[in-house]
Amino acid sequence: MSQPDDSAILSRPRYGTLSPIEASFHLFCADDEGGQAIVELAQDVPANFFDSAEIIYVNSQPALNSKTLAALEQLNCPRMYTGPTIHAALPRLSTSISRMRMNSQIYISGSESMLGLATMTAMQANIDHQALQTEHRGSLARRVQCVHCKGITEQVTTQPASCEHCGLLLLVRDHYSRRAAAFQGVNINAEDPSEIPAKEEVFT
Amino acid sequence: MSSPATIDVIVTHVVNVNSLIKRFHFARLDGQPLPAFSGGAHIIVEMQDGENRRRTPYSLMSSPLDTDDYQISVRRDDQGRGGSLYMHQQVKTGMQMRIGYPTNLFSLDKRAPKHLMFAGGIGITPFLAQIKQLIATNGNFELHYSVRNQELGAYINELAQTIGNRLHTYYDDKEQRIAFDTLLSTQPAGTHVYVCGPTPMIEHVLKRTAALGWPKVHVHYEHFAKALPGEPFTVQLQASNKTVEVGENESMLEAMEAAGVDAPYLCRGGACGQCETNVIEHNGTLLHEDHWLDENERVSGKKIMPCVSRFCGTQLVLDR
C-alpha cells in the first residue's frame, strides 16, 4: 500500500452551520469555541426558543471562554451544564438524549473531537447520525485509531503521529469511522521501517 | 438490468373480507416453497385482462416466514383502470397466475427500539406482515389503525387477538381521529414512525413530524402512486425504433411491454426510480404522477416515469 491522497474523501465528516429547526425541545452540546455557535444561533430564534432547551457546555479553557460562557448563561436555559472536559460531559449527554422524546433537535458544535464523540453518543442512543446538526469551531486535533493495535490516541495534531499504545508511526488518514469517532491511522513506514518521516503540526 | 424474475403460482383461496376487499392466497405451481420475504414487501401481480397485460403491485400481508402461502388483499376501485376489478371479478380459486419476487420499499429499520405505525384503510396490509415479523423477533411496536367504519375495518379482529393493547383503532363514522400530535410528541428516543394509507394521511404525518422536529430519517412511508386512466396518447421509442399507442386504461409502461420493449421496472408505483426514462423531445405537457422525480427534474422536462405518468400533446420521444 502506498500513501493515498485522502484530500476531501467522502468518509471525512462534513460539518454545517447550526440553524434553528422547529421542534418541541432543543438539545445543544458544545465545547470551547463551539459555544459561540450557539450564541450566534440564538440571535435569530423565536422568543421562548430556549425555554424548552438544554445546553451541555464543555469549558476546557475557562480563561478564554469567559465571554462565551456569560453569553450562554444569558440564554436562561432551564437546564444548563458546564463541565471541564468532553469525556466528563458524555455521560450527561447520553442521559439527556435517552430521556429525550423524538420531537427534539440535537445541535453539536465545537472541536473535531466534540463533534465525533457527541455523534457517537447519540448513535448509541439509537438516534441516526443524519438527524444531528453539527458545526465545527476550534480545534482540529483528531482522535486516531491505530488500525494495527486498535488503540485510540486522543488530541493528535501531527502528521505522521505516534500511536501511544503500540508505538508505531502512523499516517493519519481522512478515512473516518463514526462508530469509533476516530480517524484511521496506518503505519507509515511499514515497507521500510528505517525511513522515519518528520512530524508536522497539521491538525490544529 | 432486465425485468425482475417471476414465479408461477396458483390461486389457492379467494376470501371475501368485506364488501370492498377480497383476499387472495397463492402457492407455487411447482409445489416448491415460495421465497421468504421481509415485512413491508410487495409483489407484482401479472394479469392478462383481455389484450391488456397489467402488472400491479400489492403488499404481502402474510407472515414473511410462511413460504407455503402468500396473501394479498385487494380493495375494489370502481374508478380505476380495472386492475382491482379484474382481481375481484376474474380471479378464482385454482387459477394460474404469475407474480414477481418480493421487493421491499417499505422496510422496518431494524435498529429501532420502537416502531410506531399509522395505517389508514387498505394501508394496513404491509403492517400485517411487519407485525408478524416483529412478533417473531420480539420487536417493540404500536399500531394506530384508522378505518371508515366497523364493517370496512379489515383484520381488526385478527389483530386484536394477536397484538391486544398494542392495537388502537379509530372509526371515521364515530368521529374518532388519531391524535397524531400527541403521539408524535411522546415517543422515546430512537423511535421510528411508519405510515401507509390514503395520500392525505401520509402527507399529514410527513407535515406534522417535520413541524414537531422529528428527524426525516426516522420517518418512513409507503406511497405507491396508482397508474390512473387518462386520454390516449402516442409515444415514440427511439432506441427501440417503435411508435406505441397508449390507451385510456393502460399505462405507458404496459403499452411499451405490449409492444415487446423490455423496459426496466421494480415497483410500478412511481416510487423506486427504476423505470426512469429520458425524454428526448416533446411538444405538450408531461403529466408526472410519480414520487421519484424531484421538482427540478420535473421542470426540466427531460425525465419521465412511464409506470404511472402520462402525456398530453402530439409528440413525445423517449430514449428507450
Place this chain on the structure above:
Amino acid sequence: MATKACDLPFRKETFRDDFTFRNSPETIKRAPFPFDKDSYMYAVNMELHKDGRAGTAFENPFDVDEHYVAEMQDRALVLNEDPLRCQSLPHMKLAGWDVLELLMTHKASSYPEWFSLTRDGNQWHWINRPMGIDQKFTFGDETTLPYEPLEYITRQAQGDFCVLDERDGNLWMDAGIVTTQADWSLDFDIGMNFFEWHAPVPLAHEKGIFTRALKYLLTIQQGNPARRLNWTMTVNPRLDTSPENYHVWGPENIQITPENVGEKLFLRIELQSFWRLPRSNAMLFPIRCYLLSMQDLSTVPKWATRMHRVLQTLPPEIASYKGLDGYRDIAIEWLSQFDNGAPTSSGSYPD
C-alpha cells in the same frame, strides 16, 4: 480440456510463512480473468450472476475449488489471532440466518458430492464432507450452532462476506467476515455507507461510478443476483493482506526483483457478487479472491499479453491506490517477453 472442479483434490498448502500455495494448470484456466480488453479503467461493470460456462469460476453461484480446505484453515488462523475480523451489528442477526440458508442451499445443490442439507421444518442437518462437519441444528436458534450463523457458515465458504443493510436509499456495511481482503478493515469500516467505505478509492467518485453502482445495486432483488470483477496485485500468495497486519506484510512489497517477479508477484482477482437476502432485505456481498502468479499468467498467452498492456497504460492514481508502485516497472519488463504487439482476441476467456 477443462477439468470439472469436482474432480480436483483439495490441496494441502499455506498462504503465509512458507507460502506453499500453487495453482494446478486446470485452476489457472478456470480463473475469472478480469480484463476484457487491453486497458483498464473503473466502470460500473455489473452483470447478472447467472450460472456460467462449465469449467469456469462462474459455473456455480458460490465457486468451490482446489484451495477450499486450505483457505478455510487460513481463515481459522486469522480469526484466532483477531476475532474482530468477523462482526455483526446487533440488528443484523436475521441477515446472518439468511446468509446461512443461501450458502447451504447453493453449496448442497451445486456440489452434492461434498455438501448436503436436509430440512424438516426448522430442524436442519448439514454435512460438509471436505471439512468433516456433520451438524444438526435448529434454524433460527443460535444456541444450536457453535458460532453465530454468519460466522458458522462463512468459516466454511471461500472468500470474504459483507452484509449490507438497506436504509434511506443507501447500503450500510453492518456485518461481515473479512480475512482475505485487499487492504481494508471491517473493524474500522463497519457501520459505514456505500460511499463512505469506498471513500479511499481514487477517480471513481468523480466519474460518478459509485452513484450509478449504488442505484443498480438497490434494484437487485431475490432471484436476480449480480456480479462484477475487481483486481489488484499482491506480493506472495497471501490471502490476509489486511491493514491490521500491514506492518507485517508491507516489507514484502519491496522484495520484488526481475528474478523473482514471475513466481512472487500475483494478480489478485476479486469475484464480487450481490445477493438480496429474503427475511432481512439486506444485501450479501461476497468477495471471492483468486490468486494467479505472473508465471501462472504466462501459461495463457492472451492473459500475459493483456496484463502487460494493462499495467503499461494504468493511470498512476489507480496504480498508487492499488499499491503497485514498488514493482510495476519490474512486472511490465518481465511481461514484455509475452507481448509481440499483435492484437488480442475479444472477451476475457483464454483462446
